[in-house]
Amino acid sequence: MSVHPGRAAQRSRTVELGMPTVASDPHRHLRGTESFPAAAHKALADTQLRRNLGHATRTIRAKRAGVVSEVDDWEELRRAGEAIKADTMARLPELLVELESQVTARGGVVHWARDAEEANRIVVDLVRGTGADEVVKVKSMATQETGLNEALEGAGIAALETDLAELIVQLSHDRPSHFLVPAIHRNRAEIREIFLREMPDVDPSLTDEPRRLAMAARAHLRRKFLAAKVGISGVNFAVADTGTISVVESEGNGRMCLTLPETLITVMGVEKLVPTWADLEVFLQLLPRSSTGERMNPYTSTWTGVTPGDGPQAFHLVLLDNGRSNVLADRDGRQALHCIRCSACLNVCPVYERTGGHAYGSIYPGPIGAVLSPQLTGIDGPDDVNASLPYASSLCGACFDACPVRIDIPNLLVQQRAAAVDAHTRPTGQDVAMQAAAIAMTTPGRFKLAERALGVGRVLAGRKGRITSLPWPASGWTNARDLPAPPAETFRQWWARTHGGD
Amino acid sequence: MDVAREEVLARLRSARDAGAPPTPVVVPRKYRPAGRYAPGSAQAVARLDETLTDYRATVTRVGSEADVAAAVAAFLGSASGIVVPPGLPAEWLAGFVGEVHRDTPPLTVDALDHLDAVVTGAAVAIADTGTFVLDSGSPDQGRRVITLVPDHHVCVIRAADVVCSVPEAIARLDPTRPLTFVSGPSATSDIELDRVEGVHGPRRLDVVLVGALTRS
Known part of the structure; x- marks a missing residue:
């Protein structure tokens, strides 16, 4: 293979340009519009919100404690999870190249995106290429971060969120407030009202019984699933040595999106990687028990490239940087990239329990969000609202105890406070x-x-x-x-x- | 050349070095590689029965392959049409009187949507978590869609395929095939974080456990 001289020059120039870079945030999903204290003041005045959050977080804390106590090697699993992620970060570029070659060898197509706009552009172009004007989506933090739904809408493509809580957020034109349950701030009566108002074909006698509400979502989405041409997903774990992608879910909406469409587009933050297939034996124990408080979630799907005759026959994997290189460059701060998005730290946090997720501004709320968001975006001087996030904590340490991969969140919060102080150009x-x-x-x-x-x-x-x-x-x-x-x-x-x- | 690829990799290389840990990372694998009970043992199968039931699957225990047909027929009840993967043992369906559609040639999604149930085997089951794994490359498990669209799934699990822990199951699986880990019927915790069974996947899950019956 010959290399054109001009291209060689371009390569060396871009390599020199390759400095860790903060995230682009075209739709302001990583920064709110006001500082945490100001937003928290409003949230705390909402007594309904506080009741909903108090009830939900109490429920999940009890369930988590029950299933974690069943596992007598839990601490050994946490230590293994911590080290596997640290090892992944120490070898991230090499492992990504390995993942790329495995996915490609098995019929998938790998795309690289430097920032949110680039990821959105890649996905919009791929969807356009199929001729589809509607896509079904599995809940994905990465595509929330990039504002993919807005980008698709701008291109005349309807994006249908299929996770129940995400659907509630989408129907009520709201913002997500939790990793696992984006509508944790809504109670059953509010959800019933949203469904009655926003679902065109809903049974008007719908009650607020959770089973009836789940059935309404099933009926609403069923025809859409069966007719879908394009599915869009995120990733829970990608396995470098086999090219295998996994999605962990409960409702079966993930299986629908991963199995029925002809084309599957998966967007993955580069940190969602583990080196080997065997590493899943650790994370498939840590994640469900920490997340929904179950021994195992109802469905976990894994797939590798394209399988003839089974599932989507076109598979695209979009690897997203968008500020992750900036986080990786900090020896301690890179721990924030170990996060497996279980949301245990949110559920145990006395601050999150009272303010909810919206007060953090970023789609990554809670203790981990308070250290991840300012590292992804960087802090633009003293008036940057993300500079207030590391203070959204009493440093009680409950988040570290709950974290299944032992991220030292209290220590990172203190370091981020120091970074926020350093960002001041005039004395505060x-x-x-x-x-x-x-x-x-x-x-x-x-x-x-x-x-x-x-x-x-x-x-x-x-x-x-x-x-x-x-x-x-x-x-x-x-x-x-x-x-x-x-x-x-x-x-x-x-x-x-x-x-x-x- | 892919400029974005080179740029992302270059950024990550400089970040990897800038934030490198002072000493190489060693992964301590001191967790248990195997569970309390031996694979296929009566205790492992009994624990699987408990954990499946706990997450709202209905379980029937039978002593041998010869008893599978009656258990499957009882679960299918008055179902009129079912789908089965190409290589499902015909003996398992001997007690069922309705229409059986083998997924060869592959059925359309619409056809599947009009069938009442699916019957499959499983690659491996995990007693600690109440999970079984479907390997779509396996002739008695079949394409992923056949266990997704019908509203009722009957799964036959042999005692020899029951392990106690997650690591034992991962070691038995082939990651290059599409795999589905199933733990109970489809469910959601999205309304006030309470678990409710039955959303988009099959709302009814029945399991026939074959062999390793405990002597009382």
């Missing part, structure tokens, strides 16, 4: 306060003067004894927390009064 309230404290604490005389100022705080606090709002720079603190009123007397003042002088 916190910087000013710390500098002031340093000056005040250097000499006893200054400290004494500062203590007198505390009396002002008692006036601000008023009779309720809480300070809820302070001017900048102290607003940085009071936006998210109340301050107790300072005591009537400091320790030093008490000492002076009861022991006579300094």
Whole structure:
């Protein structure tokens, strides 16, 4: 094979350009419009939301604890899962090339996408090439991240979400708020109302019994599945040494999308890789128990390229960077790429349980989202809303204990806070306060003067004894927390009064 | 040349090196490679019975292959038309009086949608999790679509194919064939995180377990 000189030059230039790069976010799915404290304030005022989330997360925590306690080698599985992912990241480019060659050898076509727009463009072109104007989709975080549905709609192609919760989100023109159950913020009565309003052929006597609601979704989607020409999926695990792709699901909508269409397009973040087929023996134990709290989810499908006579006869795999190289470049931060999207850390997080997922702005919410989103997007200075995400935590550590691959989320949150501080180009309230404290604490005389100022705080606090709002720079603190009123007397003042002088 | 491919790989190579761990990663595989009970043992089959039942499959235990036909016929009841994979043993259907469609030549999706049930074998079953695996390359399991479109699935599992743990099952499977791991009838946890059985896949799942009956 001869290489055209111009092409060789282009190759060397692009290799030089190959620096880790943050995500493109054309449809703002990785950044909200306001900071976490501002969004959380609104979420906390929604009592229905808090009831729905409290009920759902309590249910899932109990189920998870039950099935995890059945497995006496759970800690050994977690350690293996952690190391397999760390090993994958240390060899990611080589393993991706291996995956590509295995998929290609078995009749699949592999595409590479640098960012969200490129992935969307590849998928839109592939769908156009089939002549289809409608696609059925299995729930996929990667295509939510890129805003694929919007891109398809822009090209005149209808994208039909088939996962029940994703369907609820799509029908109600809402945003997902959880990895596993994007409509976790909705209760059964709200879901019934959405179905009655948005499903054209729904039985008007529909009740809010979950079984009846599931049947309504079945009826709504059945003809669409049986007639579908193109299916679009994400990936749970891709196996480098065999080229095998797996999708883990419950309802059978995944099987429908993976089996019935003539063409299957699968979009995969490059981190969804494991080196060998045998590695699935670890993750197929860790994921279902951590995720839905089941010993095993109802359906897991695996396939390798194209199988003549069975399932889609055209298979396209789109490998997506979109900021992952930026995360990989950080020795500690790359742990966020180990995430298998089980959502256990969301379900145990005291902050997530109260605010829900929308407050995080990004489609990756909860503790893992708070470290993944700012690393994918990078932080554009102090006003970037994603700079507020690493503070959406009390650092209680429950997320680490629940994580099936032992991601040290509390440590990553602290590191991301440091990164957020580094992104400041002018001093923040916190910087000013710390500098002031340093000056005040250097000499006893200054400290004494500062203590007198505390009396002002008692006036601000008023009779309720809480300070809820302070001017900048102290607003940085009071936006998210109340301050107790300072005591009537400091320790030093008490000492002076009861022991006579300094 | 694929510019995007080269660019993504170049970015990932520099990122891999920039964030490389100080020492090479060693994967500690100290988890159990095998389950508590031996493959095919009476205890493994009894545990599979429990875990299948726990996730709302209905299980019938029979002592030998000769008893399969009666159990299958009982599960199929008044079904009028069923589909079976090309290589399903004919003896398993000896007690069924309705119409049997062998999937050869392959049935259309519409034809499958009008049939009441499907009967298959399984490649392997996992006692710890209540799972069986369908290997679409296997003559008694067949194309994936035949176990998906009909609303009722009857699966015959031989004791010799029952293992206790997930690692034992993974080791027995051929990843180059399309595989479907099935654990109970289709279900959803999407409404308030409560499990509800029966969505898009078969809503009714029945299992005939053959052999390794425990002596009482």
